[in-house]
Amino acid sequence: MWEIIRQIFPYAIAFTIPLLITALGGLFSERSGVVNIGLEGLMVVGFFAAALTIYKLEPVMSNAVLRVILGLLAAVIAGVIFSLLHAVASIHMKANQVISGTAINMMAGAVTVYLARNITGSGNIHIEAGVPRKDVSFLGLVKIPVLGPLFFRQTYFTTWIVIAILLASWFILYKTSFGLRLRACGEHPHAAESAGINVYRMRYFGVLVSGAFAALGGAIIMVTYSGEFSGTVSGLGFLALAALIFGQWKPLGVLGASFFFGFASTIANVSQAVPALMAIPPILLKTFPYIVTLVALVLFSKSSQAPKASGIPF
C-alpha cells in the first residue's frame, strides 16, 4: 500500500496544483463580492496562451525553462485581460454574474479553438518540452523519512510557486488592512464604502486576480502533465469551484479541499492500471467531489461562510 501511495503522490500533487491556484483565484473574486463561474473558461484561456507562446518560441529560443516561464507569464496576462470582460459586466454594468460567467466559459472555449485551428489546422497545439521534474535536494528535504518521498520527490517548480502564492494570499487576506477591506466588500459593500473604501476598485482587483490565477492554473496543466492544448480542461474549473465551496471560502480550507479532490481524481485516473485500486469504482471517485460539495452545502446551509454580498451588484 505504501508503495502505491508513494507512486501516486507526485501525480496527485501535479493534478491538485492547477485546481488549488484556480480555486484560490475564485476565492479572491468571491471575497470581493463577485461570483465567478467563468473559472473554467479562464483556465482554458491560460492553457491556450501558454501553449501558443511556448509553441511560437520553440524555433527561436533554446532554453526550455525560460520558454515555460514566458508561457506562464503570457497566460497570466491573457487571463487578466479576459477576466476584465467579466469584471466590467459584473461591476460596472451590474450584469447577472452567472450569465456573464457562463458567457466567459463559452467564449473562452470557442475563441481559443477558433484561433488554434487557424494556427495549427487541427485545433490542438503540441509543445516539445514542459517543466522538468526534480527532487528537492535543498536542505536534504527529499531525504526526510515518509514526507520526503511524498512531497519532495519528482516535483515541478510550478508547485512551489503556487504554494508560495497560497501563503502570500493567506497573509494578504487575513493579516493586512488591504485584505480586510477586500473581504469587507464581499460581506457588506455599503458599510465598506461609507468607511471610505472604493468598492469598485476592490472588486476589479478580486476579479482580475481570479483571471490571473485561473489562467496560471490552465497554463500549469499545459506545462506539467498535459503537453498539448486541446481546447478544454474537462471541468477542472468547475471542480475548482467545488473546492472553493467545500473549502468554505478560506485559503487553507481550499488547500485541503483541492488536495482531497485531486487525490480522489488521481486514484480514479490510475485505478484501472493498479490492481490494488480496482476495487474502488472510478465513477464514485469522480462524482464524489460534487456529491460531498452538495452535502456540505446542505450541512452548512445554516452557518455558511460564503461572502454575504457575493453575487449581488453594488
Next chain:
Amino acid sequence: MKRGINSELVKALAAVFLGLVAGALLMVVIGKNPITGYISLFRGGLMNAERIGNTLATATPLILTGLSVAFAFKTGLFNIGASGQMLIGGLCATAIGLSFSWPRPLLLLAIVVGATVSGAVWGIIPGLLKARFNVNEVVSTIMMNWIAYWSVYYIVPSNFKGEYLETESARLPEVASLKAPWLTRLFAGSYINLGLFLAIIAVVIIAFLLDKTTLGYELKAVGFNRHASEYAGISVNRNVILSMMIAGALAGLAGATFYTGYASNMQIGVLPSQGYDGIAVALLGSNSPWGVFIAAIFFGLLHSGKGFMNAITKIPPDISDTIIAIIIYFTATSLLIERFWNRFKKKKGGNA
C-alpha cells in the same frame, strides 16, 4: 406594457447585432472576408431542403433546453443544469433504446417518457435542496452537471459499449430512433426527426401552462416576488420544486431528441453545449415560449451552417459558438444597450 416588450426586443436585437459584428471582426483578424463568411454561413443552413432540415434538427434540442432555462427563470430560478439533465435524459433514452425490442410506438414512447422523467429527477434534486435547505440552485445544478458527466463517462463504456470505440455507446437500432423515414425523405436525408414535433408541443404546453393556468400564475408570482407570494398564501417551496422539476423534464426531453434523434449514439466525455446555449436561447427569447422557439431556430441556423462555411471559406467552425457566447455576454450587459436606447429616444423628440 407595450413599451416593455419593445425595449426587450430592441435589447435582444442589439445583442444579436453586436454578436455578429464581433464575429465579423474575428473573421477579419484571421484575414477572411466577413461578408462571404456570413453569406456562406447562412447558405449552409438554408440553401436546400436537406440543410433546412438540419437547421431544424439542430434547433430541436435548443428549443427544449431554452424552454427549460426560461421556465426556471419565470420562477426566479437559474437552471444552468440543463446540460446535465439533458445528458441523463439521453443516457436513459439510449439505455431503453438499446435494451428493449418492443414494437416501435411503444419503444419510442418509453424512450421519450424515460428521458423526460429522468431529466425531471435530475432537476428536482436542486429544487428540493433549494426549497428545503436554501442551497443556491446555480451551484447545485453545476454540481449535478458534473455528476451526470462522470456517470455517463463510466456507465456507457461498461454497459452500452460501442462496436469500435470505447468512447461511445453502441449504435441505436433504427426502430429506436426518433428519425422517421417519411420525414427524412421530405427533407432530402437530413437529421430532422420527430423530436421537432415534441419540441413544438412542449412550447404550446408551456405557453398554455404559464399564461392560462393557476399553476403558471403561481410560478410567475413566485418569480416576481417570493415574499408577496408567500404572504398571498402561495407555497413558495412547492413552486420552486415544481419549477425545477418541469425545467429538468424539458431538458431531459432535449436529451432524447438529441441522442436518439439527431445522433444515433452517445459520446462520453462531452457535456452537451446545448445546455449552455439554452441560456442564450432563453435570454434572447426574453423567456417567452415562442420567443424561445424563434431564438432556438436562429441559433440552430448558426450551428448548422458552420460546416458549409468552413468548407467554402476555411473559417474555423468555432466562430458560431463564439458568436453565441458574445451574444450572451451582450444580453447580460444589456444595461449598456438600454442606456443607449434611452438616450436615443430622448434625442428623438422627448415625447417617449
